[in-house]
Amino acid sequence: MTSNFEALFDYVQKLSGKILSADEKQVFIAHFKPKKLRKRQYFLQEGDICKYTAFIVKGSARTFTVDEKGHEHILKLCIENWWLNDFESFYQLTPSRFNIQALEDMEILQITNALVEEFIKPIPAFSAMQNVISQNFTIAAQKRMESAISRSGEERFQELVNEYPHFLQRFPQNMIASYLGLSPETLSRIRKNSLK
Amino acid sequence: MTSNFEALFDYVQKLSGKILSADEKQVFIAHFKPKKLRKRQYFLQEGDICKYTAFIVKGSARTFTVDEKGHEHILKLCIENWWLNDFESFYQLTPSRFNIQALEDMEILQITNALVEEFIKPIPAFSAMQNVISQNFTIAAQKRMESAISRSGEERFQELVNEYPHFLQRFPQNMIASYLGLSPETLSRIRKNSLK
DNA sequence: TGTATTTAATGACATAAGTCAAGACGCAGT
């Protein structure tokens, strides 16, 4: 098995502020399954239950919905050292309203809800990490909602430039537009104007 | 002290699925301080640190920001059996970007971060409740962000009518408009049209 | 290397929403 668990261990230790013992690392290795996804492949499709949560070792993905007019709306863009799942569906075992799709070839480490509860959550570093993530996510969701409600497209784009400049390198502009809640044409024009 | 702790006990027990012992109830009574706020009074002002979190026994409040043009944007509307705080500021002890203001006369039960950590969090029902709240909040924040990004003003209003019809009775229309990210004039016109 | 596919830019036009100003209405306080 060539997949890189080191990234996962580093991540858990960094966020939790706790060290993982060799035994604990073995528990991770025993229950997380390495998997590859090719570009455009789906990790989750609308209507399905999100059976797995996965740690991203390599690559990127998007979480999106499709509205009645057939337009896609990206809610999250995820890269290395991030978790891939639909939180709501994963914990409540309800059908998901979202699609999760690889934007580049990916290497992930995935695990079911049942195995997390039984083997992984009892590891103190892991549950400490979960609390930190939950707190960060809540704060981030609130910020993003604030800017969606109170800022113009141009202002939201400038925020993205400041906070996640690497996203602009990494993702095509139409994905960024969808993430910002704009049409690709509008984002193209915003960029043109902001070069003034 | 006439303030009604029963609402708080019921709430904690309901969300956690655990019963509070008489001793545990005494811990709540010893550390939560009853307080009254008059309509328009501030619970938190932008730039201050959110020292308290408070349980709402009676009344309502709004959390809002003021942008460069002096426009207010409401991020949350809170009523009975809800918590009043700026999550980010309260836990990280950083200056808040938000204002929290009573919309009606209020009765609340407030407590500092330090006292929560020392006395309240050790109560199992309380920390179980916190996990449930954090999960619900995360899911709700994601839903609201989704609709802010992908739906029109009219669609967002219809969602509110379906999900929180009592808000329409209780809050003035200009507050609802701000909560939806619309100008009061636009909401007035949306309502007129939707009576068709 | 050539061809197909995806992505980005642009113009012309349509639609949604904001802005400003005026007036009507209702309610609180005296």
Added chain:
DNA sequence: ACTGCGTCTTGACTTATGTCATTAAATACA
């Protein structure tokens, strides 16, 4: 009952953003 303030509605106009169509450029891939 009067007054004043806050709230809601409406009209006229402006601005932001979406839509559709076309072309150009970049990229994938065979």
